[in-house]
Amino acid sequence: MTVFTESHVPVGPDVTLFVARTASAAGTPLLVVHGGPDWDHTYLRDPLCRLPNVVLPDLRGCGRSTRGLPSERYTWDAVVADLLALLDTLGIAQTDVLGFSTGGLIAQRLVLAAPQRFRRLVVASSSIIPVPPAFASSPPDPSPPSGLVGAGANHADAIAAAPRDIWRPAARPDYLSRVAAVRFSGDWWHSWAAGTLPPVRVPDAR
Numbered sequence: 052m053t054v055f056t057e058s059h060v061p062v063g064p065d066v067t068l069f070v071a072r073t074a075s076a077a078g079t080p081l082l083v084v085h086g087g088p089d090w091d092h093t094y095l096r097d098p099l100c101r102l103p104n105v106v107l108p109d110l111r112g113c114g115r116s117t118r119g120l121p122s123e124r125y126t127w128d129a130v131v132a133d134l135l136a137l138l139d140t141l142g143i144a145q146t147d148v149l150g151f152s153t154g155g156l157i158a159q160r161l162v163l164a165a166p167q168r169f170r171r172l173v174v175a176s177s178s179i180i181p182v183p184p185a186f187a188s189s190p191p192d193p194s195p196p197s198g199l200v201g202a203g204a205n206h207a208d209a210i211a212a213a214p215r216d217i218w219r220p221a222a223r224p225d226y227l228s229r230v231a232a233v234r235f236s237g238d239w240w241h242s243w244a245a246g247t248l249p250p251v252r253v254p255d256a257r
Contacts, residue, residue, distance in 0.1 A: 054073075054074075054100075055071040055072060055073060055096065055100065055107070056071070056072050056073075056074075057069070057070070057071050057072075058070055058072075059115070059116075060108075060137055060140055060141070061140070062132075062133045062134075062136035062137050062140065063132075063133065063136060065117065065120075066111055066116075066117045066120075066133060067116060067117050068108045068109060068110070068111070068116045068117075068133060068137055069091075069108065069109045069114055069115035069116045070106060070107065070108045070109075070137065070141075071092065071096070071106075071107040071108075072105065072106050072107070073099075073100060073102060073103055073104065073105040074103050074104075075103065075104060076103035076104055078103070078104060079104070079145065079146060079147050079170055080104040080105070080106055080143055080146040080147070081099075081102065081104060081105050081106065081146065081147045081148070081149060082106045082108075082134070082138070082143075082146045082147070082148045082149070083095055083099060083105060083106065083107045083108075083148075083149045083150075083151070083154075084108075084110070084134070084148065084149070084150040084151065084154035084155075084157050084158050084161070085107070085109070085110065085113070085151060085152075085154050086151050086152025086153040086154045086155075086176070086177075087110075087113060087152070087153055087154075087205070087239070088110055088112070088113060088130075088153050088154075088157075088239045089112070089113060089201075089202065089205045089235055089236045089237060089238065089239045089240050090113060090114075090205070090209075090233050090235060091109045091113050091114025091115070091233055091234045091235075091236075092107040092108065092109055092114065093114070093229070093232050093233055093234070094229040094230065094232065094233055095107065095151060106137075106141065106143070106146070108133075108134070108137060109234075110130055110133070110157075111124075111125070111129065111130060111133055111238075112125055112236055112238030112239055113234075113236050113238070113239075114234045114236070115234065118236060118238055119238070120238065122241055122242050122247070125238055125239050125242055125248070126249070127157060127160055127249065127251050128160075130157055130160075131157070131160050131161050131164050134157075134161055135161070135164070135165055135168065138168060144168070145167075145168055145169065145170055146168065146169060146170065147169065147170050147171040147172075147173070148161060148162065148169050148171075148172055148173070149173040149175060150172070150173070150174055150175065150177060151175045151176055151177065152175075152176050152177050153177070153251060154177070155174040155175060155176065155177025155178070156177060156178075156251040156252055156253070157251065158172060158173075158174065159172070159174065159179065159253055160251070160253055163253060163255070200237065200240065200241075200244070201236070201237020201238075201240050201241065202235040202236050202237040202240075203235075203237075204237070204240060204244075205235045205236070205237065205240055206230070206233075206235045209230045209233070209235075210227065210230060213226055213227060213230075
């Protein structure tokens, strides 16, 4: 199994991204954008650890990247700028990109912002507008126990959503073990809970 190398990479005057990378090899790198956004990337390490040239950052406000910024600095445009700056710092001129869940929507924004930087886009466990009616009418996420905020609410929601998100009961123990390893944060949660976080979806994704 491939071992990750880990580092903190500055992408702005006061923002540093924690990045895990697999060994370099010939071929196009793969940038992976995790979901949440108040999760970190660790739940995606396996099976991506088996591939070379994988770049797995924690987004701003997440995991071991810069946290505690003012709420107005948690925007999707800021995340896109961070990721493009990360590619510049790592000397990656062109890459494939895999976006998972909310990361799939961020990845769409990333490709639209700088299409020349990306060869292929993979949108996983996410969606592209227009959303199919059956998906749009699915039950809302279960509410976490009352009184929880921030990281605690995000952790509780991830566990409560397991029966809906993981359709095969036999796969849920593995999912819950991955959730247990995630470094949840609450930096994005406060804007989302207050209704001030703009939609991550882009209207012209297709």
